[in-house]
Amino acid sequence: MKKSGLDVISFSAGEPDFDTPLPIKEAAKRAIDQGFTKYTPTSGIPELKEAICEKLKRENDLHYTKEEIIVSCGAKHVLFNALMTLCDSNDEVLLPKPYWVTYYEQIVLAGGKPVLLDCDPETLLVPLEEVEKNISENTKLLILNNPSNPSGVVWSQEALEKIAQLCKKHNIFVISDEIYERLVYDGEKVKSIASLEGMKERALVVNGVSKAFSMTGWRIGYAAGPQEVIQAMGRLQDHSTSCPTSISQKAALAALRCDASVVEEMVTAFDQRRKAMMQYLSEIPGVRFPVPRGAFYIFADFSAYIGRKFETTTIDSSLTLADLLLEKAHLACVPGIAFGMEGFLRLSYATSLENIERGMARMQEFFKKLN
Structure with missing residues (x-):
């Protein structure tokens, strides 16, 4: 049209x-000029993993080692790796509505069964009872998007604590997509479910530089989680994309260390x-x-x-x-x-x-x- x-x-x-902020673009140019154009380690360069660990500790009160971090070709790639790693055939995955379109398709690609959770039409948040009544012996995962695409709603700490109790009780692993966490208003603060008691070992925190730093085309996302999960995701990535783009990793490093x-x-x-x-x-x-x-x-x-x-x-x-x-x-x-x-x-x-x-x-x- x-x-x-x-x-x-x-x-x-x-x-x-x-536009992508100038200091980030300049870091990418330096990487090119310095010849940083070869393969990197499959799961990301060590200095970028260190910056991610620093970010998670500083902003989310989450403490991870480099061995618990993976860098991928965008947060969507992280999610694909996670679901292919964690979801077996016929495993049920709890998916709150409204959901980002890719979650549903990736669950199906992994052979899993999306179990859709109805939300309150006024708040667009899923009541705790709706989560609980849809848990079965086949429930393996819960996907949370906080803040949400498409609704922009933010899960309160109180709601997350109640969900965390259910996940611990029923041994459910959580994939927490927090890609929009820095784009918040009205004094809102995003709490990561992984920071709640007993949840770090049963949660994968997904984030990236696309939204907060206007770097969608650079394709860098990352995840933090239990080492055995991260290592398995790394093995899958090794045989699919090899490594994230070297130049983009240097740009992401500059993004995570740039002025707020x-x-x-x-x-x-x-x-x-x-x-x-x-x-x-x-x-x-x-x-x-x-x-x-x-x-x-x-x-x-x-x-x-x-x-x-x-x-x-x-x-x-x-x-x-x-x-x-x-x-x-x-x-x-x-x-x-x-x-x-x-x-x-x-x-x-x-x-x-x-x-x-x-x-x-x-x-x-x-x-x-x-x-």
Whole structure:
């Protein structure tokens, strides 16, 4: 549509729209100039692992050794390695809704069975009773995304402590995806479930540099967990990608050791955009959403408009609604069914304030035209 000259505004982006900070790019250039362009150890260079250990200790009160760290080609690659390592055929994996689309597919790829957990439609958090009632003798894993993609909600320490008790009681291993942990607002602080008593030995902490440092294309993610799990993931990685990109590892090292203001400036801009998008959404009758305290998404419930018509087309699903918004309003967003929730849309505010103002004005006009 853009190629044909149409002015399409996208709220579908899953990446920051900012450039990678200059000190990080300069570190990559130095690596090239110094000839750091060969294979590295499969699971990452020692100095990057040390920086990850320092980061986890400083920011998350988690103490790991280099032998308990793996660096991979993005956090998605970490998750793939983890599920292929930990999930056997027909193992059940508890997956809270709404879920990031890749979790479901990776569980299936590993031969496991996704067990979907229904959330409270108001908070988009899964009640403890819902977790407990879905535990069976085949339950092996629980995947947590904190803060959440697509909803931006943050799990409280109290909720995490209750989940941790269940996991210890039923011997369930947790994969905790914390890739958005530094993109938080309203004074929110993300607590890692691995830092709770008795959870470090039964949790894998997944993170990376893609979101916090606007480095999505550099493809560096990492995980911290029990040494035997990390070693098994390393053996799998050795026969798939060999090692993460050497130059990107040097860039990631610079990112983890750069001044905190690099991230803070981005968070300040995201916060301004978040507030603007929430204000526009709140002016559309019948639309509900929990206030996102993290990431850069709003997951809004448009189910009040299911069954309504735009011209001659009946809106029968979130996919139809997303298609109509693209076709009629030139506005791109992601249908909620992709995340396991019908009637919702995911809107990303990882775009300029000007785009948000123009795009949300179009959305408001679109809904005024419905029959």
